[in-house]
Amino acid sequence: MSDSLHVVCPHCDTVNRIPKARLGDQPTCGKCGKDMFLGQPLELSGKNFPQHISRNDIPVLVDFWAPWCGPCLSMAPAYAQAAQQLEPNLRVAKLNTEEAQELAAGYAIRSIPTLALFKGGREVARQAGAMSAAGILAWVQGHAGA
Structure with missing residues (x-):
């Protein structure tokens, strides 16, 4: 197993290789120089969704x-x-889902909000309905070990 992870930049969508040991050290993108982690949800679009789902080595919660x-x-x-x-x-x-209706339909999103957890480009868990922060954290930990 590699000592580095591929992580997609939330600003320019470039794939960066970050050492696992440095993941929590506020890494910046090698292309645009901006922070790799925002501390807030990243707004995806139909255009950049596939890149973030398929190229991130870390799990992606959508x-x-x-x-x-x-x-x-x-x-x-x-x-x-x-x-x-x-x-x-x-x-x-x-x-x-209003701006990416085809993508949402492709993932068979029938009700919103729906949380979907992706690992290695594949959906591994799904939960429909609103949740508290504690509920989200518990659900993610149960499925991702994050």
Whole structure:
């Protein structure tokens, strides 16, 4: 097993190789020089979603949401709070299903909010419905060991 992980930059979508031992040392992107971890959910689009899901060696947690969804909006602060605790061992992201309808349909998102956990480019767990920050953390730990 390698001592480095591939992590996609949240700003320029470039894949960076980061030593595992340095993951928590606030690494910066080798291309754009910005922080690799934001401490808040990363807004994904239909364009950069595949790159972040398939090229990250760390697990990626995605909140499929919509701006008109009351439970989605009420869960947003809890999701942001969970992001602060989960990064850098896990990338925390959001996908607006209104702006990426085909992508959401391709993943058979039937209700929102839906959390999906990806590892190695594959979905490994899914949970529909709003959750508290503690609930999100417990669910992720149960499925990712993060």
